Each structure stands twice: as structure tokens, then as C-alpha cells.
Amino acid sequence: MVGSRIPRRVIDTLALATVALVTGLDVWWSPPGSPRADALGYALAGASIAALLLRRRQPWLVLAVCAGAFTVLSLRGYRGELLFLPTAVALYTAVVRSSRSRTVLIGAIAVGWSVALAWTAGDRSSAPITAMAWPVVAVLLGEVVRSGRELRREQAAREARLAADREREIARRIEAERLRIAREVHDVVAHVMAGVTVQMGVAVAAVDRRPEVARAALHQARTASRGALAELRTAVALLRDGTSALDAGPPPGLADLAGLADGTRSPTLQVDVRTDPDATPLPAVLELTAYRIVQEALTNVVRHAHATRVDVSVRRDQEVLVVDVTDDGVGGTDPPGREGFGLRGMAERAASFGGRIEAGPRPDGGFRVRAFLPTGGAW
Secondary structure (H helix, E strand, O other): OOOHHOOHHHHHHHHHHHHHHHHHHHHOOOOOOOOOOOHHHHHHHHHHHHHHOOOOOOOOHHHHHHHHHHHHHHHOOOOOOOHHHHHHHHHHHHHHHHHHHHHHHHHHHHHHHHHHHHHHHHHOOOOOOHHHHHHHHHHHHHHHHHHHHHHHHHHHHHHHHHHHHHHHHHHHHHHHHHHHHHHHHHHHHHHHHHHHHHHHHHHHHHHOOOHHHHHHHHHHHHHHHHHHHHHHHHHHHHHOOOOOOOOOOOOOOOHHHHHHHHHHHHHOOOEEEEOOOOOOOOOHHHHHHHHHHHHHHHHHHHHHHHHEEEEEEEEEOOOOEEEEEEEEEOOOOOOOOOOOOOHHHHHHHHHHHOOEEEEEOOOOEEEEEEEEEEEOOOO
């Protein structure tokens, strides 16, 4: 368990105490034919133990001190079984804190030095197996520990990258959904408010002389407002809990363009809609995109164009759905310095299907918005 892990300082202290005890006993115990322990032997062993205190900060310096002390002890005839232990610990630390490319070189130098020292200071009648074995064990153990640490660091970095990628993807999806809902709300509110404004103007102008026209305009404004409220409830429900309202019904599509035109018409604005009556239905999301583009284009006409006629055409050109909205006014977009979200929203909707928007004044007057939406063979 993480809460029961022993602190590294405690482990280091216990390990250092064990090395000091074993090395001190090895210096103290003198086998037959070896010199008795003296002050120099204890001083060299003590220097090796003291140097190990700095092994994490100065691994190469500590290795040099320990190897030098062990060399002097061996040349003076000390024959302890574990006199090499401080040097082995220093070698292990140097390998752990080195790179993989240096491990082989460090191991080769250590084995060569240990064998040469054993042959110089010891009996040459047999192969120095121990002298070859302990550097190899120290190097291999250090390499295993270093590789394990690198693997854990790489795994942690990979997990961090994956977490960051997930966060970015979540943020991207949230942003995309936020923009989608913003477009929906903007299109609904802008169109309805523009239509209601027109109908209310008609009603005010006709309320005294032609009350039946005023009543019809008010009725049309009320109908449009109710439809807008239903769509806004759907958007709010989606924002609150991620689900659509149960009574929202299917999203508007190409079949609803006639009703959209009815809500836009006025005594001063004629709206004509042409679609292919024999066309195979498109996916609902594509039809909704085409509907919203027409809706926004009509909103811009009502708000800015001062037009008397609008022609809406939806047709298939091979595997592309072409949506064309033209008017005879003075311009169908926001005036300079008051640019809104209309054309940007239409462009974003078209781009979501790999399509594009063309918008601008016509050579013979008026304004045109044309959208090209790939159908992928669905129609």
C-alpha cells in the first residue's frame, strides 16, 4: 500500500549501516596469511562508507573514492570476502544514474579493473571468478533498476499525454456542441424576431383601415413565436441534461421550407420556394443544415436587404445539394461595422459536411447566398 511505504531515507540508512557493518567486520577479520587490521585499513573502509553518503549527488566521484580505497586494501594484502561491497554499491549507483549507452562501457571497465586487481594482489593459480562476478552483478542490477525507472517515467508521460489528449478531445466536443447550440438558438431567435417585427409592422399599419389584415399578421406572428419557443425548449433541454425534449418532434427539413417561406412573406415581400418533388429524402441532419441556411438567409433579407422578392431553390447537382437564395434588395448581410453571426454560422454549417458557402452581391442587383453540401450519394 502507498501509505505504508518505507521512506527512502530509512532504506538508505539501513543499507548504509549494513554495508558499514559487513565491510568493518571484513577488515577486522584477518584470514591466515593476511595482515592484521590496522588504522589504515579502518580509515580506508571508513572513507568508502562515508563517500557513499554522497553517492546520489556525486556518483562518479564516490565510485572513484571507493575503487581507490578497495585497490589500496587489496594491494596491502587484505583478503576479506566482501571488501568490494562499498565499490559495488557505488558502481550500482553510477549505472542507475548513467545512460544505457554507457552501461556496457562501465561494465567492461569495472570487470577489467577487478580482474587485473585480483591477479595483481591475489593468487594467480585459478580464475578470479568472484572478481569477474561482482562487477557484472552490480552493473546488471543497476541497469534493471534504471530501465524500470525509465519505463515507469515513459508510462507516466504516456498516461499524461493520453489524459491531455482526452481533455482536449472533450473540450473540442464541448466547444463544437456549444457552437452548434449557439447556431440553433441564433437562427431560431433571429429569424422569428425578424419575421415578428415585419408582421407587427404590418399589423400596426393596417389595424385602423384593414383590421382583417392586422389580425392575420398578428396570428402569423403568434404562430411563428410558438414554433420558436418549441425549438428553444429543445435547445434548453439539451443544455440542461443532454437530451432533447420528448415532445419536440423531428427537426425541420426541406419539407418545412414552405412553412418557413409563409412565415417570412409580407405584403411587401414575396417569397418563392422551389424544390425537387421527386427527390429521395436526405439524412435528417443534412436537411436540417439546408433548412437553417435558408432560414438565416431569409432573416438577413428581412433585416437588411429591403427586398421585394426572394427566390429559394434547392436542387441536386450529381452528389451535391445546392441551396440558392437570391433577392432583389440592396444586400442581405449585416452592414459594415455591425457584422453578426449569420454568414459565419452558415459557413460553419456547410463546413461540417465538407461543403462551402458563396455569398455576395449579384451583377444585376440584389444578393445571393449559395451553399454546396455534399450528399455522399444519399439522394
